[in-house]
Amino acid sequence: MKLQRALLWTATVVALALGQQFHDASQRPLPYVLLGIATLFPLAATFLHKDQKWLSRWPLFGDLVLVLAALGLSLEVFGQFTGLYRWAAQPHHPPFDKVALLVSVSVVLGAVGLAATDRVGRVTSAVMVIATVLLGLLIVHDTKPWIDVYLFHTRSVEALLHGQMPYGAFTPNIYKGMPFYAPEVLTPDGAQVHLGFPYPPLQLLLALAPQRLLGDYRYLHILAIGVSCALMLWMKPGMKSRVAVAVFLLAPWMILVMEQGWTEPLLVLFFSLTMVAALRAPRMLPFALAGVFAIKQYAVALAPLVFLLVDDRKRAWRIVIQSGLLAAATLVPFALWDWRGLVNDLVLFLVRQPLRPDSYNWTSLVWTHWRVLIPQGLAFASLVAAVLLTVWKGPRGPLGFASGTMLGFTLFFGFSKHAFYNYWFFLLAVAAWALVLSDDEAPVPALTPAAVSK
Numbered sequence: 001m002k003l004q005r006a007l008l009w010t011a012t013v014v015a016l017a018l019g020q021q022f023h024d025a026s027q028r029p030l031p032y033v034l035l036g037i038a039t040l041f042p043l044a045a046t047f048l049h050k051d052q053k054w055l056s057r058w059p060l061f062g063d064l065v066l067v068l069a070a071l072g073l074s075l076e077v078f079g080q081f082t083g084l085y086r087w088a089a090q091p092h093h094p095p096f097d098k099v100a101l102l103v104s105v106s107v108v109l110g111a112v113g114l115a116a117t118d119r120v121g122r123v124t125s126a127v128m129v130i131a132t133v134l135l136g137l138l139i140v141h142d143t144k145p146w147i148d149v150y151l152f153h154t155r156s157v158e159a160l161l162h163g164q165m166p167y168g169a170f171t172p173n174i175y176k177g178m179p180f181y182a183p184e185v186l187t188p189d190g191a192q193v194h195l196g197f198p199y200p201p202l203q204l205l206l207a208l209a210p211q212r213l214l215g216d217y218r219y220l221h222i223l224a225i226g227v228s229c230a231l232m233l234w235m236k237p238g239m240k241s242r243v244a245v246a247v248f249l250l251a252p253w254m255i256l257v258m259e260q261g262w263t264e265p266l267l268v269l270f271f272s273l274t275m276v277a278a279l280r281a282p283r284m285l286p287f288a289l290a291g292v293f294a295i296k297q298y299a300v301a302l303a304p305l306v307f308l309l310v311d312d313r314k315r316a317w318r319i320v321i322q323s324g325l326l327a328a329a330t331l332v333p334f335a336l337w338d339w340r341g342l343v344n345d346l347v348l349f350l351v352r353q354p355l356r357p358d359s360y361n362w363t364s365l366v367w368t369h370w371r372v373l374i375p376q377g378l379a380f381a382s383l384v385a386a387v388l389l390t391v392w393k394g395p396r397g398p399l400g401f402a403s404g405t406m407l408g409f410t411l412f413f414g415f416s417k418h419a420f421y422n423y424w425f426f427l428l429a430v431a432a433w434a435l436v437l438s439d440d441e442a443p444v445p446a447l448t449p450a451a452v453s454k
Contacts, residue, residue, distance in 0.1 A: 006240055007068065008045035009435035012038050012406075013244060014072030016428045017251040020421055025358035027368040035360070039410045042431070045438070046394050046403040069114060069243040073107075073250060099255070102135040110246035114239070122233065125242045129229045132249045136222030136258040143259050148174060148193075150261040156197040156204055157211040166204060167334060168341020169196030182352040195349050196341065202294040202330045203263050218261045224269035225249075225258070228429060231272045235279055236436045244432035251428060253421050262422035267295050268429040271405070275433055278309045278398040285309065286319050290326035297346055300327075301383055301408060304391050308400035356418035363415055374415055382411035402434040 019034035109128035113121045144150070151174060156166035170192040173181065177190070185194045197204055207217035229245045248254075257265070270291030277284040293300050303320050310316040334342050355373065357364050363374045390404030409427055413419040 004048065005045045005438040006435060008041045008048075009431060009438050010068050010072075010243060010247075012041045012045070013247045013428065013431045013435055014068060014075075015041070016424055016431055017072065017247055018075055020360055020424050021252040023360045027357075027365045031360065032362070032365055035362075035414065038427075038431070039414065042403060042406045042410065042434070045434070046390060046400075046407060069247060072247055073110060073114070098138055099135060102131055102138065103255075106131045106135065106250060110250055113242045113246055118238065121239070121242050122237055125233055125245055126230070128249060129226055129233070129245065132229070132254070133222055133226035135255070136225065137219065139255060139258050140216050140218040140222060145260050146174065147260050148180075149263070152195070152197050152199075153204075153207055153217050153261060154211065157207055157217065159196070160204065160208065161212065165334075165338045165341055166197045167345045168194075168338055171195055179354065180356075182354050184352050185349060194344065196345055198345050198349055199263050200294055200297060200330065200346065201334050202291070202327075203266065205330065206266060218258070221261065221263075221265035222258060224265040228265075228268050228272040231276050232432060232436050235276060236439075240438060241436045244435040248428055248432040251425075253425075256421055257425050260422070262425070263296070264422045264426045267292065267299065267426050270295055271426075271430065272433065275398045275402070275437070278401065286322040286326065289319065289323035293323055294327035294330045297350070298383075298409075298412065300324075301387060301412075302401075302405055304387050305401045305404045307391055308394065308396055308404065309398065311396075353417060356420075359418040359420055360424065361414045361416060361419040363417060376415075376417060379412050379415035382415060383408045386411055397437075399434060399437040402430055402437060406430050406434060 015034040015037040019031045019038065022028070022034070023031035106128050109124045109131060113125040113128060115121075116124060148171070151171060155169075155171060159166045159169065170187070173186060173191055173193045175181065181193050186192070187194070206220060210220040211217040229249060232241050232245050235241075270288060273288040274285065274292055277288040289306065292302060303324070306320050306323075307313070307316045310319060331342070355363065355367060357368050363379075366372050366374055386408040387404050390400060390407060394400045394403050406427060409430075413423045413427070
């Protein structure tokens with residue numbers, strides 16, 4: 001069963017990495033075949049408990065993980081170099097050659113990490129993480145992205161430093177004339193959008209230092225990606241972790257995520273810290289989970305999955321309450337400052353947003369080809385159902401937490417009004433963690449009450 005899970009999660013990571021690369025606004029079938037794999041294979045990996053012995057008897061079955069990973073990496077490498085045009089630094093810009101060189105180094109190191117012995121593989125994979133971090137730092141240093149996310153961050157940091165409320169403010173509409181915002185959130189002339197900062201306060205608080213001291217909050221995001229990958233390699237040394245890190249870091253749209261300044265790298269970091277806390281430091285679990293709950297609005301839906309991490313129900317409830325209170329503490333000061341502005345930016349803005357037919361999800365596919373709008377209630381219902389089903393029948397421990405996260409949010413994003421690179425970037429990291437943990441079958445002993453009391 002462990003080997004079958006590893007194969008299913010490898011296919012999931014590869015499918016997610018390639019699906020977004022092949023997607024465009026025409027909504028062609030191939031990306032959705034890959035999205036279907038990324039939805040159904042985690043379902044099989046989570047609930048397929050019966051060992052299929054006939055598969056295990058096949059002599060080459062154990063090599064399929066490496067074969068699939070190598071095929072996926074080959075396609076990713078092609079996407080890396082053909083997709084460099086997507087980011088701001090085009091071939092006539094100075095950093096382009098350096099970026100191409102660092103990408104080449106990462107590709108070579110990733111390939112060596114898969115082919116080499118464990119000792120050499122660990123070193124090359126670690127160096128690949130360092131090379132990717134250097135690549136990210138170079139991209140951040142030499143680019144200023146044209147995207148509202150970057151504008152929201154920079155303006156909100158400045159507002160907070162000057163003692164102004166960042167939430168509920170008006171921001172220049174850089175997409176004037178484009179249907180990216182609902183009419184209700186725009187001024188009559190369309191020049192301003194009634195939105196100060198669309199993310200929870202923890203995102204803003206963490207952006208303060210790098211934006212103020214280094215001139216760009218994205219430096220923290222690059223560090224978050226590197227630390228998350230380092231934790232994968234450290235927690236479970238072996239071939240599965242090297243495969244997971246290689247496929248994750250060499251995803252063709254990794255450069256775009258680094259450049260655009262989307263907030264998901266911090267969610268990936270707190271998710272990774274949750275996995276580490278569950279495996280090695282149970283006392284830190286409430287703090288890691290608080291970071292998950294406080295960094296994105298929708299992450300609170302993962303709270304029931306805590307019961308997969310802790311055998312004792314009372315302790316599980318205590319962790320949920322503790323992490324919830326810690327997450328709420330980041331909201332309270334801003335709610336007391338201007339609760340209307342906070343609700344406008346974190347809730348009402350998202351409710352009012354229109355369907356994005358160019359996004360990568362089932363809702364956009366169905367609308368583009370058949371002009372049928374999938375009810376948004378289905379996204380929330382499927383998220384809740386997947387999480388609760390995983391708690392009921394899924395594997396215990398961190399693997400169950402990762403599986404439930406993957407199942408719930410693959411459906412949630414898939415049926416939502418919009419889902420772009422950053423949404424699937426988070427799930428790419430979750431699937432990578434599930435691959436790393438795919439040999440875990442039982443609850444983690446460190447989380448039992450007796451161990452915690454020591």
